[in-house]
Amino acid sequence: AQKVTQAQTEISVVEKEDVTLDCVYETRDTTYYLFWYKQPPSGELVFLIRRNSFDEQNEISGRYSWNFQKSTSSFNFTITASQVVDSAVYFCALSEYADMRFGAGTRLTVKP
């Protein structure tokens, strides 16, 4: 069965600090997709990134970067120079087909 673990329940940082959100997954499939979503206080899930299991290249998008390592089954997310607007709950998710499995989420609070 597929499973996603986000061990950090809550993280609090001061603005401009860098922060890394951890995600570890389990799957028996060789083909799968990994995702990160952001859920701000408004509640609507916002897509951040999708990665397939055959693409281990790290990705950078502005202040966001992702590190995918199949050897450790991890897909970590780093926010550089955090801002107050980054405060939200962040979910990592795994999909082998239709049933996307989410982790429990990490609540990030960025203080001014």
Add this chain to the structure above:
Amino acid sequence: GAGVSQSPRYKVAKRGQDVALRCDPISGHVSLFWYQQALGQGPEFLTYFQNEAQLDKSGLPSDRFFAERPEGSVSTLKIQRTQQEDSAVYLCASSFSSPSYNEQFFGPGTRLTVL
């Protein structure tokens, strides 16, 4: 708007009542998903449609839960004889085609409170 919409946004039901939650996906999106999100938890998959066909309902917690998408667009999630443990936010998502490698666009959710 162009996004996924859900109605009602909030629903309060007395235990034992039936409820119906509506999802309007993005126009042209083939795949539609329902999730249940309990307080402080990540969304849990309930069911998946491709057009009008319900291809996966493995996540529905009991036979009190029923979902349909008769014309391949709007979907309704029905919960019969609601129980307090059904209290959660119900999220609907849609994607353009195949579920895995396409981004799922989520609606704002319906917050169901069962008293």
